[in-house]
Amino acid sequence: MLKDYVQPKTVDGVLASLRQGNARIIAGGTDLMLDMKAGKTEVEKLVDINCVDSLKKIEIVDGSIIIGAAVTHQEVATSKLIQEKAPVLAKACRTVGSLQIRNTGTMVGNVINAQPAADAAVALIALGAVAEIFDENGISYLPVEELYLGVGQSKIDSSKQLVTSIKFPSLQSGQGSAFVRLAQRGALALPMLNVSVVVTLSGDKVDWLRLVMAPVAPKPVRATEAEKMIQGKQVNEETIIATANAVASQANPRDSALRGSGEYRKSVLQTLVKRGLIEAFAEAQK
Amino acid sequence: MAKTVLKMILNGKPVERLVSFDDTLLDALREDLGLTGTKKGCGKGECGACTIIMNGKAVNSCIVPALQAMDAAVETIEGIGTVEKLHPLQETFVDYGAIQCGFCTPGMIMSAKALLDKNVVPSREEIKEAIAGNVCRCTGYLKIEEAIMAAAEMMQSQQGK
Numbered sequence: 001m002l003k004d005y006v007q008p009k010t011v012d013g014v015l016a017s018l019r020q021g022n023a024r025i026i027a028g029g030t031d032l033m034l035d036m037k038a039g040k041t042e043v044e045k046l047v048d049i050n051c052v053d054s055l056k057k058i059e060i061v062d063g064s065i066i067i068g069a070a071v072t073h074q075e076v077a078t079s080k081l082i083q084e085k086a087p088v089l090a091k092a093c094r095t096v097g098s099l100q101i102r103n104t105g106t107m108v109g110n111v112i113n114a115q116p117a118a119d120a121a122v123a124l125i126a127l128g129a130v131a132e133i134f135d136e137n138g139i140s141y142l143p144v145e146e147l148y149l150g151v152g153q154s155k156i157d158s159s160k161q162l163v164t165s166i167k168f169p170s171l172q173s174g175q176g177s178a179f180v181r182l183a184q185r186g187a188l189a190l191p192m193l194n195v196s197v198v199v200t201l202s203g204d205k206v207d208w209l210r211l212v213m214a215p216v217a218p219k220p221v222r223a224t225e226a227e228k229m230i231q232g233k234q235v236n237e238e239t240i241i242a243t244a245n246a247v248a249s250q251a252n253p254r255d256s257a258l259r260g261s262g263e264y265r266k267s268v269l270q271t272l273v274k275r276g277l278i279e280a281f282a283e284a285q286k
Numbered sequence: 287m288a289k290t291v292l293k294m295i296l297n298g299k300p301v302e303r304l305v306s307f308d309d310t311l312l313d314a315l316r317e318d319l320g321l322t323g324t325k326k327g328c329g330k331g332e333c334g335a336c337t338i339i340m341n342g343k344a345v346n347s348c349i350v351p352a353l354q355a356m357d358a359a360v361e362t363i364e365g366i367g368t369v370e371k372l373h374p375l376q377e378t379f380v381d382y383g384a385i386q387c388g389f390c391t392p393g394m395i396m397s398a399k400a401l402l403d404k405n406v407v408p409s410r411e412e413i414k415e416a417i418a419g420n421v422c423r424c425t426g427y428l429k430i431e432e433a434i435m436a437a438a439e440m441m442q443s444q445q446g447k
C-alpha cells in the first residue's frame with residue numbers, strides 16, 4: 001500500500017528518496033497509475049520527478065538534442081526545435097494516445113515502459129538515441145536500442161535508477177526522416193504497425209539508413225539487412241521497392257486479435273516502408 | 287490509511303483537503319471535494335469524461351495522482367460559467383444540440399475550453415485534435431464540433447477580434 005508521495009527538487013534528492021523504503025519513480029503516471037490500481041505494481045513510496053527543473057528541458061548542445069525525463073509527449077510534439085531538427089520524433093510523439101494523455105505522459109516514461117511498439121522509442125532508435133542513467137554508482141549511458149529486455153520490461157530499474165534524459169544528434173542538411181503509423185483509429189489507438197526512418201544521402205546516393213519497425217517482435221526491430229543492402233544505392237524507385245521488400249522479408253509479425261493477422265501486417269508493412277522512404281528521401285533532398 | 291494535505295487553486299480559489307497518497311485527482315475532486323460535475327467513465331484514460339484543466343492543459347483526472355496537483359491551478363466544469371451567465375461553450379452546446387445524455391459533456395467542454403483559451407480561431411482540424419480523446423456515444427461529434435466553432439466565434443467578437 002502506498003504510504004508516501006514525495007516531490008524532490010533535485011536529481012540527488014530523487015536518488016536519496018529512492019534509497020529509503022520500497023520506492024519507485026513516477027513521472028506522468030499514465031501507465032503506473034493503472035498498474036498500481038490493477039495490483040501489478042506494489043510500491044510504498046512514489047518519487048515524483050516533475051518538480052526537478054533540470055528534467056523539464058528540451059535543449060540543443062553541440063549538435064546534440066537533449067530531452068529531459070519530465071518532458072511530456074505534447075511538449076516534444078510541439079517543440080519548434082524538434083519539429084525542425086528531428087521531425088520523425090515530433091510526429092511519433094504526436095500520435096500517442098490523446099491530447100490529455102500527451103499532456104501528462106512523458107516521452108522518457110514511454111521508452112522505459114518498454115512496450116513493443118512505443119511510438120517514441122521507435123523514432124528514438126532510428127535517431128540513434130542514448131539514455132543517460134543516474135544511480136548510486138554515478139552516471140552511465142545506454143542506447144535506447146539496448147534498453148529493452150522484453151515486453152513491458154526494460155533494463156532500467158525505476159526503484160533504483162533515474163533516466164535523466166535522452167539525447168541524439170540533431171538532423172543536418174542531407175538527412176531526412178519519416179514516421180509512418182497504421183492504427184485502427186486516429187486517436188487513442190495502439191499502433192498495428194509503426195515505422196521510423198532516418199536517412200543520410202551523399203549526392204543522389206544513400207550514405208546510410210536506419211529503419212526501425214514495430215510491433216513485429218517483443219521490442220522495436222532494426223531492419224539490418226535492408227540497411228546494409230541500401231548503402232551506396234541510387235535514390236530511385238527501384239531502390240525503394242527493393243528495400244521495402246527486404247524489410248518485409250526480415251519481419252515476421254505475429255497474428256494478433258488486436259493488431260491484425262501476421263499476413264496482413266507483413267504486406268502492409270511493405271507499403272508503409274515505401275511511404276517512409278519516399279518521405280525521408282524527399283526531406284533529405286530539400 | 288495514510289493521508290496528507292493537498293493544496294491547490296481550484297476554480298480560482300485556494301483549497302486544502304486531506305487526500306490519500308494513492309488518490310487520483312478525480313477521486314479528490316469527486317469524493318473529497320464533492321465536485322461531481324467531473325465524470326468517471328473508464329477510469330483508465332481512454333474516454334475523456336474526467337477531463338479537467340490543470341495549469342492550462344487538458345488532462346485525464348482519473349490517471350493523474352492527486353498530489354501532482356499540489357500548488358497547481360485546477361479548473362473543473364463547476365468553475366465554468368454561472369447559471370445566470372453561461373460560458374459561450376455552454377451556450378452553444380445547448381443551442382446546437384451538442385448534448386444528449388450529457389455524460390461526456392463536462393469533459394468535452396473542458397477539452398474545448400483548454401483549446402479556446404489558447405486559440406480562439408481554431409481550425410476544424412484543431413478542434414478535432416482537441417476532442418479526439420473525448421468519447422461521445424450519443425451525438426456523433428458533428429454537433430459538438432459545430433458548437434465549439436460557434437463558441438469560438440462568440441469569443442472572438444467578445445474579444446473584439
Ligand code: FES
Pocket residue numbers: 325326327328329330331332333334335336337346347348349
Ligand atoms: S474516466 Fe478518465 S479517461 Fe475515462
Ligand code: FES
Pocket residue numbers: 384385386387388389390391421422423424425
Ligand atoms: S451526449 Fe451522451 S455521451 Fe456524449
